[in-house]
Amino acid sequence: MSRPSPLSATPLLLLAGCSTDAAPSFSLAGAYFPDWMMCAMFGVASAVGLRVIFVVTKIDSILRFRLFTYSALGVIVALSIWLIWFGP
Template identity: 40%
Template sequence: MNLSNVLSWGSLSAGGFLLDGCALAPSIPLFGAAFPDWLFCVVGGVAATVVVHLMLNRRGSCQALAPHAISYPALTAVFAMAAWLIFFSR
């Protein structure tokens, strides 16, 4: 294999890697508009965090997640990312 073949194959593969990001954004059509899928995941993450908060309050152990300003956003992010992995990963 000579140098020109290596360079041409290299440029083709590099072009393929660069064009990989040119796909359409994942979205869900709802009521005539296209919403990004991460929006639904964030809403689900907030809803799941509210459910966890209500369950902890009912049991009286709400202090288990002591710094609420850190733990609730982190819990929302975990639930949102888990929802994305479960429902929208391809």
């Protein structure tokens, strides 16, 4: 019988940290969704909401980089929600 090579254990060592016990997920209708997906949805919704507010208040017309601005606002909201709910 031949001995296994040290390289055959490499995939097992890489998977050693994977565990479902501490996975950041929540149960929704019996299915587990990642928490980052929920934060991303809030970020997108807030970016859309802020765009509506900026258009109504005419701030949107003075913005030069609209796509960058609304993307950055969505990311800021998503990361803030992540930090508040799941942070240290």
